[in-house]
Amino acid sequence: MINVLTENLDDFAAGLWVTTRLVAGSFVVALVLGTLVAALRVADTRTLRRLGTVYVEIFRNVPLLVLLFIAFPGVLRGGVEISPWTAGIIALGVYTSAYVAEVLRSGVAAVSAGQLEAGLSLGLTRLAVLRRIVLPQAFRTVIGPLGSITIAMVKNSAIVGASIVALPDILKEARIVNSNTFQTTEAFFWAAVCYLLITVTVTVVFRGLETRYAIRR
Protein backbone atom coordinates (compact mmCIF):
# COMPACT_ATOMS: atom_id res chain seq x y z
CA MET A 1 0.00 0.00 0.00
CA ILE A 2 2.53 2.59 1.16
CA ASN A 3 5.08 1.66 -1.51
CA VAL A 4 2.80 2.98 -4.27
CA LEU A 5 3.07 6.35 -2.54
CA THR A 6 6.78 6.29 -1.79
CA GLU A 7 7.79 5.04 -5.24
CA ASN A 8 5.67 7.67 -6.99
CA LEU A 9 6.13 10.48 -4.55
CA ASP A 10 7.32 12.86 -7.30
CA ASP A 11 4.11 12.37 -9.27
CA PHE A 12 1.83 12.91 -6.31
CA ALA A 13 3.82 15.93 -5.13
CA ALA A 14 3.69 17.47 -8.61
CA GLY A 15 -0.06 16.89 -8.75
CA LEU A 16 -0.53 18.37 -5.29
CA TRP A 17 1.36 21.50 -6.37
CA VAL A 18 -0.69 21.89 -9.58
CA THR A 19 -3.98 21.47 -7.72
CA THR A 20 -2.89 23.92 -5.02
CA ARG A 21 -2.00 26.62 -7.57
CA LEU A 22 -5.21 26.00 -9.48
CA VAL A 23 -7.29 26.31 -6.32
CA ALA A 24 -5.40 29.41 -5.12
CA GLY A 25 -5.84 31.19 -8.46
CA SER A 26 -9.51 30.29 -8.73
CA PHE A 27 -10.11 31.36 -5.14
CA VAL A 28 -8.88 34.89 -5.92
CA VAL A 29 -11.02 35.06 -9.07
CA ALA A 30 -14.07 33.73 -7.19
CA LEU A 31 -13.65 36.15 -4.31
CA VAL A 32 -13.18 39.23 -6.51
CA LEU A 33 -16.00 38.39 -8.93
CA GLY A 34 -18.24 37.14 -6.14
CA THR A 35 -17.85 40.41 -4.21
CA LEU A 36 -18.60 42.48 -7.32
CA VAL A 37 -21.69 40.44 -8.12
CA ALA A 38 -22.87 40.56 -4.51
CA ALA A 39 -22.52 44.37 -4.70
CA LEU A 40 -24.63 44.32 -7.87
CA ARG A 41 -27.29 42.25 -6.16
CA VAL A 42 -27.72 44.75 -3.34
CA ALA A 43 -27.46 47.85 -5.56
CA ASP A 44 -30.25 50.40 -5.43
CA THR A 45 -30.71 50.36 -9.22
CA ARG A 46 -33.10 47.69 -10.37
CA THR A 47 -31.20 46.99 -13.60
CA LEU A 48 -27.98 46.31 -11.69
CA ARG A 49 -29.78 43.97 -9.29
CA ARG A 50 -31.26 42.09 -12.25
CA LEU A 51 -27.81 41.81 -13.81
CA GLY A 52 -26.46 40.27 -10.62
CA THR A 53 -29.34 37.82 -10.40
CA VAL A 54 -28.90 36.71 -14.01
CA TYR A 55 -25.18 36.16 -13.41
CA VAL A 56 -25.82 34.02 -10.35
CA GLU A 57 -28.62 31.99 -11.96
CA ILE A 58 -26.51 31.25 -15.04
CA PHE A 59 -23.30 30.21 -13.36
CA ARG A 60 -24.93 28.29 -10.53
CA ASN A 61 -27.00 26.20 -12.89
CA VAL A 62 -24.48 25.35 -15.59
CA PRO A 63 -22.21 22.31 -15.14
CA LEU A 64 -18.56 23.15 -14.51
CA LEU A 65 -17.55 20.70 -17.22
CA VAL A 66 -19.55 22.67 -19.79
CA LEU A 67 -17.94 25.92 -18.61
CA LEU A 68 -14.53 24.32 -19.05
CA PHE A 69 -15.30 23.27 -22.61
CA ILE A 70 -16.50 26.79 -23.32
CA ALA A 71 -13.42 28.37 -21.70
CA PHE A 72 -10.76 26.26 -23.36
CA PRO A 73 -11.53 24.49 -26.66
CA GLY A 74 -14.45 26.83 -27.31
CA VAL A 75 -12.51 30.05 -26.85
CA LEU A 76 -9.54 28.61 -28.79
CA ARG A 77 -11.85 27.81 -31.70
CA GLY A 78 -12.99 31.41 -31.55
CA GLY A 79 -9.43 32.43 -32.32
CA VAL A 80 -8.40 33.69 -28.87
CA GLU A 81 -5.09 32.30 -27.66
CA ILE A 82 -5.90 31.28 -24.10
CA SER A 83 -3.51 29.21 -22.01
CA PRO A 84 -4.82 26.07 -20.29
CA TRP A 85 -3.99 27.60 -16.92
CA THR A 86 -5.89 30.82 -17.59
CA ALA A 87 -8.87 28.89 -18.93
CA GLY A 88 -8.96 26.48 -16.00
CA ILE A 89 -8.59 29.18 -13.35
CA ILE A 90 -11.19 31.43 -14.93
CA ALA A 91 -13.73 28.64 -15.43
CA LEU A 92 -13.41 27.30 -11.88
CA GLY A 93 -13.28 30.85 -10.47
CA VAL A 94 -16.34 32.07 -12.35
CA TYR A 95 -18.32 28.97 -11.44
CA THR A 96 -17.48 29.36 -7.75
CA SER A 97 -18.04 33.14 -7.79
CA ALA A 98 -21.80 32.61 -8.17
CA TYR A 99 -21.85 30.71 -4.87
CA VAL A 100 -19.64 33.31 -3.20
CA ALA A 101 -22.01 36.06 -4.37
CA GLU A 102 -25.01 34.23 -2.90
CA VAL A 103 -23.34 33.72 0.45
CA LEU A 104 -22.07 37.30 0.61
CA ARG A 105 -25.50 38.64 -0.20
CA SER A 106 -26.94 36.78 2.76
CA GLY A 107 -24.09 38.25 4.82
CA VAL A 108 -24.99 41.75 3.66
CA ALA A 109 -28.61 41.10 4.57
CA ALA A 110 -27.49 40.17 8.07
CA VAL A 111 -25.84 43.56 8.61
CA SER A 112 -28.48 45.77 10.15
CA ALA A 113 -30.00 48.52 8.03
CA GLY A 114 -29.01 51.05 10.69
CA GLN A 115 -25.38 50.63 9.65
CA LEU A 116 -26.20 51.64 6.09
CA GLU A 117 -28.33 54.55 7.22
CA ALA A 118 -25.65 55.76 9.62
CA GLY A 119 -23.07 55.68 6.86
CA LEU A 120 -25.31 57.54 4.43
CA SER A 121 -26.14 60.17 7.02
CA LEU A 122 -22.43 60.77 7.49
CA GLY A 123 -22.37 61.79 3.84
CA LEU A 124 -20.68 58.71 2.43
CA THR A 125 -21.81 57.51 -0.98
CA ARG A 126 -23.70 54.25 -1.15
CA LEU A 127 -20.70 52.54 -2.72
CA ALA A 128 -18.40 53.83 0.02
CA VAL A 129 -20.80 52.61 2.70
CA LEU A 130 -20.87 49.21 1.06
CA ARG A 131 -17.10 49.01 0.72
CA ARG A 132 -16.08 50.44 4.09
CA ILE A 133 -18.92 49.50 6.42
CA VAL A 134 -21.25 46.81 5.15
CA LEU A 135 -19.02 44.41 3.21
CA PRO A 136 -16.29 44.11 5.89
CA GLN A 137 -18.98 43.06 8.37
CA ALA A 138 -20.69 40.83 5.82
CA PHE A 139 -17.43 38.95 5.21
CA ARG A 140 -17.03 38.37 8.91
CA THR A 141 -20.46 36.76 9.22
CA VAL A 142 -19.97 34.35 6.31
CA ILE A 143 -16.48 32.97 7.02
CA GLY A 144 -17.92 29.51 7.73
CA PRO A 145 -19.97 29.21 4.51
CA LEU A 146 -17.03 30.61 2.53
CA GLY A 147 -14.94 27.76 3.93
CA SER A 148 -17.49 25.18 2.72
CA ILE A 149 -17.46 26.77 -0.73
CA THR A 150 -13.68 26.66 -0.83
CA ILE A 151 -13.67 22.98 0.10
CA ALA A 152 -16.21 22.26 -2.63
CA MET A 153 -13.93 24.18 -5.00
CA VAL A 154 -10.96 21.98 -4.09
CA LYS A 155 -13.03 18.93 -4.99
CA ASN A 156 -14.28 20.57 -8.18
CA SER A 157 -10.71 21.29 -9.24
CA ALA A 158 -10.46 17.59 -10.12
CA ILE A 159 -12.95 18.25 -12.93
CA VAL A 160 -10.61 20.90 -14.35
CA GLY A 161 -7.71 18.47 -14.49
CA ALA A 162 -9.89 15.77 -16.00
CA SER A 163 -11.00 17.90 -18.93
CA ILE A 164 -7.95 20.07 -19.68
CA VAL A 165 -5.13 17.71 -20.62
CA ALA A 166 -2.38 20.27 -20.03
CA LEU A 167 -3.14 20.58 -16.29
CA PRO A 168 -1.61 17.53 -14.58
CA ASP A 169 -3.40 17.81 -11.23
CA ILE A 170 -3.66 15.19 -8.48
CA LEU A 171 -6.27 13.10 -10.26
CA LYS A 172 -4.31 13.13 -13.52
CA GLU A 173 -1.14 12.02 -11.70
CA ALA A 174 -3.12 9.22 -10.03
CA ARG A 175 -4.22 8.01 -13.44
CA ILE A 176 -0.59 8.08 -14.62
CA VAL A 177 0.52 6.14 -11.53
CA ASN A 178 -2.31 3.70 -12.15
CA SER A 179 -1.29 3.04 -15.73
CA ASN A 180 2.35 2.61 -14.67
CA THR A 181 1.77 0.30 -11.72
CA PHE A 182 -1.71 -1.23 -12.30
CA GLN A 183 -2.36 -0.61 -8.60
CA THR A 184 -5.69 1.14 -9.12
CA THR A 185 -6.98 1.12 -5.56
CA GLU A 186 -3.66 2.30 -4.11
CA ALA A 187 -3.18 5.07 -6.70
CA PHE A 188 -6.67 6.47 -6.15
CA PHE A 189 -6.48 6.04 -2.39
CA TRP A 190 -3.37 8.21 -2.21
CA ALA A 191 -4.93 10.73 -4.56
CA ALA A 192 -7.90 10.97 -2.19
CA VAL A 193 -5.44 11.48 0.68
CA CYS A 194 -3.79 14.32 -1.26
CA TYR A 195 -7.17 16.02 -1.70
CA LEU A 196 -7.89 15.47 1.97
CA LEU A 197 -4.58 17.15 2.80
CA ILE A 198 -5.74 20.30 1.01
CA THR A 199 -9.30 20.27 2.37
CA VAL A 200 -8.10 19.74 5.93
CA THR A 201 -5.67 22.66 5.55
CA VAL A 202 -8.49 24.84 4.21
CA THR A 203 -10.71 23.78 7.11
CA VAL A 204 -8.03 24.64 9.67
CA VAL A 205 -7.32 28.03 8.07
CA PHE A 206 -11.00 28.96 7.94
CA ARG A 207 -11.60 27.77 11.47
CA GLY A 208 -8.72 30.01 12.55
CA LEU A 209 -10.20 32.96 10.67
CA GLU A 210 -13.56 32.22 12.22
CA THR A 211 -12.35 32.22 15.82
CA ARG A 212 -10.42 35.43 15.15
CA TYR A 213 -12.81 37.48 13.08
CA ALA A 214 -16.27 35.95 13.09
CA ILE A 215 -19.25 37.92 14.33
CA ARG A 216 -21.99 35.78 15.77
CA ARG A 217 -25.48 36.87 14.94
Added chain:
Amino acid sequence: MSYLLDPDNWEWVFTGNNARFLLEAFATNVQIALIAMVLALALGLVLALMAISTFTPVRLAGKGWVDVFRNIPLILLILYLALSLPESLRGFWVDNAPGFLPEALRSQFVLAGIGGLVLYNSAVLAEVFRAGILSLDSGQREAAAALGLSYRQQMRLVVLPQGLRRMVPATVSQLITLNKDTTLVSIIAIQEVVRSGRVLTQTAGNPFAGGGVDAPILQVMIFIGMLFVIVNFALSRLSRRLEVREGRRTAVRRPPVAEPAAA
Protein backbone atom coordinates in the same frame (compact mmCIF):
# COMPACT_ATOMS: atom_id res chain seq x y z
CA MET B 1 -16.54 38.39 -30.27
CA SER B 2 -17.39 38.41 -33.95
CA TYR B 3 -16.89 34.64 -33.96
CA LEU B 4 -19.22 34.24 -31.01
CA LEU B 5 -21.97 36.28 -32.63
CA ASP B 6 -21.49 35.01 -36.20
CA PRO B 7 -24.97 33.78 -37.21
CA ASP B 8 -23.46 31.04 -39.38
CA ASN B 9 -22.01 29.37 -36.32
CA TRP B 10 -25.32 29.46 -34.50
CA GLU B 11 -27.13 28.21 -37.55
CA TRP B 12 -24.76 25.25 -37.59
CA VAL B 13 -26.02 24.17 -34.16
CA PHE B 14 -29.54 23.92 -35.56
CA THR B 15 -28.79 22.43 -39.00
CA GLY B 16 -29.58 18.84 -39.80
CA ASN B 17 -30.08 16.71 -36.74
CA ASN B 18 -27.47 18.48 -34.62
CA ALA B 19 -29.82 20.07 -32.09
CA ARG B 20 -31.98 16.94 -31.90
CA PHE B 21 -28.89 14.83 -31.30
CA LEU B 22 -27.95 17.07 -28.37
CA LEU B 23 -31.47 17.23 -26.94
CA GLU B 24 -31.79 13.45 -26.96
CA ALA B 25 -28.47 13.16 -25.19
CA PHE B 26 -29.62 15.75 -22.65
CA ALA B 27 -32.65 13.57 -21.90
CA THR B 28 -30.15 10.86 -20.94
CA ASN B 29 -28.60 13.24 -18.41
CA VAL B 30 -31.97 13.94 -16.84
CA GLN B 31 -32.71 10.23 -16.67
CA ILE B 32 -29.37 9.50 -15.01
CA ALA B 33 -30.08 12.27 -12.50
CA LEU B 34 -33.53 10.91 -11.65
CA ILE B 35 -32.38 7.31 -11.28
CA ALA B 36 -29.42 8.32 -9.13
CA MET B 37 -31.62 10.65 -7.06
CA VAL B 38 -34.15 7.95 -6.19
CA LEU B 39 -31.42 5.51 -5.17
CA ALA B 40 -29.46 8.17 -3.27
CA LEU B 41 -32.56 9.27 -1.36
CA ALA B 42 -33.28 5.72 -0.21
CA LEU B 43 -29.66 5.09 0.76
CA GLY B 44 -29.35 8.54 2.34
CA LEU B 45 -32.36 7.93 4.58
CA VAL B 46 -30.90 4.64 5.81
CA LEU B 47 -27.55 6.35 6.45
CA ALA B 48 -29.19 9.21 8.33
CA LEU B 49 -31.08 6.80 10.57
CA MET B 50 -27.82 4.93 11.15
CA ALA B 51 -26.04 8.18 12.03
CA ILE B 52 -28.58 9.02 14.76
CA SER B 53 -28.79 5.46 16.06
CA THR B 54 -28.11 4.93 19.76
CA PHE B 55 -26.24 1.70 18.96
CA THR B 56 -22.60 2.80 18.67
CA PRO B 57 -21.26 0.44 15.95
CA VAL B 58 -24.18 1.28 13.67
CA ARG B 59 -23.77 4.99 14.33
CA LEU B 60 -20.03 4.93 13.64
CA ALA B 61 -20.56 2.96 10.43
CA GLY B 62 -23.14 5.48 9.19
CA LYS B 63 -21.05 8.49 10.09
CA GLY B 64 -17.88 6.95 8.65
CA TRP B 65 -19.61 6.20 5.35
CA VAL B 66 -20.92 9.76 5.13
CA ASP B 67 -17.57 11.34 5.98
CA VAL B 68 -15.67 9.23 3.46
CA PHE B 69 -17.91 9.69 0.45
CA ARG B 70 -18.67 13.35 1.09
CA ASN B 71 -15.00 14.31 1.08
CA ILE B 72 -13.81 12.54 -2.06
CA PRO B 73 -14.02 14.48 -5.33
CA LEU B 74 -16.93 12.88 -7.18
CA ILE B 75 -15.02 12.55 -10.42
CA LEU B 76 -12.25 10.63 -8.64
CA LEU B 77 -14.86 8.25 -7.28
CA ILE B 78 -16.46 7.71 -10.70
CA LEU B 79 -13.11 7.12 -12.40
CA TYR B 80 -12.00 4.72 -9.71
CA LEU B 81 -15.20 2.70 -9.93
CA ALA B 82 -14.94 2.56 -13.73
CA LEU B 83 -11.32 1.41 -13.61
CA SER B 84 -11.93 -1.20 -10.95
CA LEU B 85 -15.31 -2.46 -12.15
CA PRO B 86 -14.71 -6.16 -12.89
CA GLU B 87 -15.10 -7.37 -16.46
CA SER B 88 -17.87 -9.73 -15.37
CA LEU B 89 -20.03 -6.94 -13.92
CA ARG B 90 -19.59 -4.82 -17.03
CA GLY B 91 -20.65 -7.72 -19.23
CA PHE B 92 -23.53 -8.54 -16.91
CA TRP B 93 -24.95 -5.04 -17.27
CA VAL B 94 -24.57 -4.96 -21.06
CA ASP B 95 -26.40 -8.29 -21.29
CA ASN B 96 -29.05 -7.72 -18.64
CA ALA B 97 -29.80 -3.99 -18.63
CA PRO B 98 -33.56 -3.43 -18.85
CA GLY B 99 -34.63 -2.74 -22.43
CA PHE B 100 -36.60 0.41 -21.65
CA LEU B 101 -33.39 2.28 -20.85
CA PRO B 102 -31.88 4.34 -23.67
CA GLU B 103 -28.88 2.86 -25.42
CA ALA B 104 -26.44 5.13 -23.59
CA LEU B 105 -27.55 3.64 -20.26
CA ARG B 106 -26.99 0.08 -21.38
CA SER B 107 -23.26 0.55 -22.03
CA GLN B 108 -20.59 -1.10 -19.93
CA PHE B 109 -19.58 1.66 -17.53
CA VAL B 110 -23.08 2.73 -16.48
CA LEU B 111 -22.91 0.86 -13.17
CA ALA B 112 -19.74 2.77 -12.27
CA GLY B 113 -21.22 6.12 -13.30
CA ILE B 114 -24.51 5.76 -11.49
CA GLY B 115 -22.79 3.99 -8.59
CA GLY B 116 -20.46 6.94 -8.07
CA LEU B 117 -23.28 9.46 -8.25
CA VAL B 118 -25.35 7.44 -5.76
CA LEU B 119 -22.51 6.94 -3.27
CA TYR B 120 -21.60 10.61 -3.25
CA ASN B 121 -25.15 11.94 -3.12
CA SER B 122 -26.30 9.45 -0.50
CA ALA B 123 -23.65 10.89 1.80
CA VAL B 124 -24.69 14.49 1.09
CA LEU B 125 -28.39 13.70 1.46
CA ALA B 126 -27.80 11.75 4.67
CA GLU B 127 -26.43 14.95 6.18
CA VAL B 128 -29.49 16.86 4.96
CA PHE B 129 -31.83 14.20 6.41
CA ARG B 130 -29.96 14.15 9.69
CA ALA B 131 -30.19 17.92 10.02
CA GLY B 132 -33.90 17.73 9.17
CA ILE B 133 -34.55 15.14 11.85
CA LEU B 134 -32.42 16.87 14.48
CA SER B 135 -34.02 20.26 13.78
CA LEU B 136 -37.24 18.88 15.18
CA ASP B 137 -37.99 19.81 18.75
CA SER B 138 -37.04 16.91 21.01
CA GLY B 139 -40.43 17.26 22.72
CA GLN B 140 -42.02 15.68 19.67
CA ARG B 141 -40.20 12.43 20.22
CA GLU B 142 -40.56 12.53 23.96
CA ALA B 143 -44.30 13.02 23.56
CA ALA B 144 -44.47 10.10 21.15
CA ALA B 145 -42.50 7.97 23.59
CA ALA B 146 -44.80 9.04 26.42
CA LEU B 147 -47.76 7.82 24.37
CA GLY B 148 -46.12 4.40 24.33
CA LEU B 149 -44.96 4.33 20.72
CA SER B 150 -41.97 2.14 19.93
CA TYR B 151 -38.76 3.65 18.46
CA ARG B 152 -39.83 2.62 14.96
CA GLN B 153 -43.29 4.07 15.40
CA GLN B 154 -41.85 7.31 16.78
CA MET B 155 -39.68 7.63 13.69
CA ARG B 156 -42.26 6.52 11.15
CA LEU B 157 -45.30 8.33 12.52
CA VAL B 158 -43.95 11.43 14.22
CA VAL B 159 -40.35 12.35 13.47
CA LEU B 160 -39.86 11.52 9.79
CA PRO B 161 -43.08 13.03 8.41
CA GLN B 162 -42.17 16.37 9.96
CA GLY B 163 -38.41 16.23 9.50
CA LEU B 164 -38.53 15.09 5.87
CA ARG B 165 -40.98 17.78 4.86
CA ARG B 166 -38.61 20.38 6.16
CA MET B 167 -35.77 19.18 3.96
CA VAL B 168 -37.60 19.29 0.65
CA PRO B 169 -35.98 22.56 -0.52
CA ALA B 170 -32.49 21.33 0.33
CA THR B 171 -33.20 18.08 -1.51
CA VAL B 172 -34.36 19.86 -4.64
CA SER B 173 -31.25 22.00 -4.63
CA GLN B 174 -29.16 18.83 -4.35
CA LEU B 175 -31.06 17.47 -7.36
CA ILE B 176 -29.83 20.51 -9.30
CA THR B 177 -26.25 19.72 -8.31
CA LEU B 178 -26.78 16.09 -9.24
CA ASN B 179 -28.18 17.09 -12.61
CA LYS B 180 -25.01 19.09 -13.28
CA ASP B 181 -22.82 16.26 -12.05
CA THR B 182 -24.29 13.83 -14.58
CA THR B 183 -22.01 15.46 -17.16
CA LEU B 184 -19.06 13.90 -15.32
CA VAL B 185 -19.91 10.43 -16.59
CA SER B 186 -18.85 11.64 -20.05
CA ILE B 187 -15.30 11.01 -18.79
CA ILE B 188 -16.03 7.26 -18.60
CA ALA B 189 -17.47 7.00 -22.12
CA ILE B 190 -21.18 7.19 -21.36
CA GLN B 191 -22.88 8.93 -24.24
CA GLU B 192 -24.51 11.88 -22.47
CA VAL B 193 -24.82 15.45 -23.66
CA VAL B 194 -21.26 16.78 -23.17
CA ARG B 195 -19.78 13.73 -24.84
CA SER B 196 -22.33 14.03 -27.63
CA GLY B 197 -21.32 17.66 -28.06
CA ARG B 198 -17.70 16.65 -28.42
CA VAL B 199 -18.53 13.82 -30.83
CA LEU B 200 -20.61 16.22 -32.88
CA THR B 201 -17.87 18.83 -33.12
CA GLN B 202 -15.17 16.28 -33.82
CA THR B 203 -16.89 14.49 -36.67
CA ALA B 204 -17.95 17.76 -38.22
CA GLY B 205 -14.35 18.89 -38.68
CA ASN B 206 -13.85 15.74 -40.71
CA PRO B 207 -14.53 16.31 -44.43
CA PHE B 208 -15.84 12.75 -44.79
CA ALA B 209 -18.31 12.89 -41.95
CA GLY B 210 -19.72 16.36 -41.59
CA GLY B 211 -18.50 18.75 -44.26
CA GLY B 212 -15.17 20.54 -44.28
CA VAL B 213 -15.95 23.36 -41.86
CA ASP B 214 -14.54 23.52 -38.34
CA ALA B 215 -17.42 22.84 -36.00
CA PRO B 216 -18.33 25.74 -33.70
CA ILE B 217 -17.59 23.96 -30.41
CA LEU B 218 -18.07 27.24 -28.53
CA GLN B 219 -21.66 27.59 -29.70
CA VAL B 220 -22.42 23.91 -29.15
CA MET B 221 -21.19 24.10 -25.56
CA ILE B 222 -23.11 27.33 -24.88
CA PHE B 223 -26.23 25.62 -26.24
CA ILE B 224 -25.67 22.67 -23.89
CA GLY B 225 -25.09 25.06 -21.00
CA MET B 226 -28.37 26.80 -21.73
CA LEU B 227 -30.25 23.50 -21.57
CA PHE B 228 -28.93 23.00 -18.04
CA VAL B 229 -29.67 26.58 -17.02
CA ILE B 230 -33.29 26.27 -18.18
CA VAL B 231 -34.01 22.97 -16.42
CA ASN B 232 -32.12 23.80 -13.23
CA PHE B 233 -33.60 27.27 -12.99
CA ALA B 234 -37.07 25.74 -13.21
CA LEU B 235 -36.11 23.32 -10.44
CA SER B 236 -34.84 26.09 -8.18
CA ARG B 237 -38.08 28.01 -8.68
CA LEU B 238 -40.01 24.89 -7.74
CA SER B 239 -37.93 24.55 -4.61
CA ARG B 240 -38.63 28.14 -3.60
CA ARG B 241 -42.36 27.66 -4.15
CA LEU B 242 -42.40 24.52 -2.03
CA GLU B 243 -40.64 26.45 0.72
CA VAL B 244 -43.23 29.22 0.66
CA ARG B 245 -46.12 26.77 0.59
CA GLU B 246 -44.69 24.81 3.47
CA GLY B 247 -44.30 28.00 5.49
CA ARG B 248 -47.90 28.92 4.84
CA ARG B 249 -49.26 25.43 5.52
CA THR B 250 -47.67 25.01 8.91
CA ALA B 251 -47.67 28.70 9.78
CA VAL B 252 -44.55 28.09 11.81
CA ARG B 253 -41.54 30.35 11.35
CA ARG B 254 -38.69 27.90 11.33
CA PRO B 255 -35.71 28.14 9.05
CA PRO B 256 -35.65 25.28 6.55
CA VAL B 257 -32.70 22.91 6.63
CA ALA B 258 -29.64 24.68 5.26
CA GLU B 259 -28.68 23.79 1.73
CA PRO B 260 -25.48 21.78 1.34
CA ALA B 261 -22.66 23.99 0.11
CA ALA B 262 -22.46 22.26 -3.24
CA ALA B 263 -20.41 24.68 -5.21
